Amino acid sequence: MSDVAGESGTLYGVGVGPGDPELMTLKAARILGEAPVVAFFSKRGRSGNARRIVEGRFNPAAEELRLEYPFTVEVPVGDPRYRTEMAAFYDDAARQVAARLDQGRDVAVLCEGDPLFYGSYMYLHDRLAGRYAAEVVPGITAMSGCWARAGAPMTRGDDMLCVVSGTMDEDGLAERLAGADAAVVMKAGRNLAKVRSALARAGKLDRAVYVERGTMPEETVVRLADKPDDDGPYFSLVLVPTERRTV
Missing domain, CATH: 3.40.1010.10 (Tetrapyrrole methylase, N-terminal domain)
Structure with a gap:
């Protein structure tokens, strides 16, 4: 100092x-x-x-x-x-x-x-x-805190992790999500409906996990497919863990 x-x-x-x-x-x-x-x-x-x-x-x-x-x-x-x-x-x-x-x-x-x-x-x-x-x-980072709280192993072996922003256009999101082994969608909040649609188009909605205010007292962790609405605060993101497989 x-x-x-x-x-x-x-x-x-x-x-x-x-x-x-x-x-x-x-x-x-x-x-x-x-x-x-x-x-x-x-x-x-x-x-x-x-x-x-x-x-x-x-x-x-x-x-x-x-x-x-x-x-x-x-x-x-x-x-x-x-x-x-x-x-x-x-x-x-x-x-x-x-x-x-x-x-x-x-x-x-x-x-x-x-x-x-x-x-x-x-x-x-x-x-x-x-x-x-x-x-x-x-x-x-928010994403590592969130995947720890979700208990979601994100990458295995040579898997590729893609980090994208929910502010992207839906076509761009869908393309990047489809090409990644695992993904994190930052800034999901107000973009959740678009993110959900892009994940569905990429064939990965069933693996997606929504985390709101991860590691905070008000934390919410739920499968995105089970979330009944598309409302989300600024401190929210979506995790797409790699497919589970045995070594």
Whole structure:
């Protein structure tokens, strides 16, 4: 941790895991216990999932730097405003973090799951890592936390695992799912009806497992074919384990 006058602080991207606080690494816990600034992303008016995970587990004297998204799911990714406004948001967030680093204070940026796997931290990393010392602390991903909770062996031997986003068009999803031995569909939530249809077209709906808020107290794990509706929160994904076979 930086404590030399005139020396810039270090930027830490800290993966805090998929939801269960006990799945945070020892290194993440150590850094959070020492960092003078803890930054986290959140929806406007909410604390954010990453902040909830670390409740009571970071330096009580630390400054909390809340970085509030201008929107989350209200504006579609394809809307021209999305890229423009989100870029401006990350530019401003980077300026706020840089101001603390310039004061010689280390900044630990929280990220649920792993910082470099669909994590918002990476957009700060893109903007700041070339100017400041930066270290990424990996975290247990949402998908590995979910397949552990589902008790679903995902790959065996030389199986190929495909990770796709539920925001893809249905034809693209169906094509990739059909060609994979096993798959994880991230960002299933509002795209669940399309994901279900793509899995059916790929002939893999019977193997699909829906996991909602995996490793969290409100966790739901169910065969997708048995789920009676297509409603799902942001923290949901679909697992397609490899076919079971004997060695």
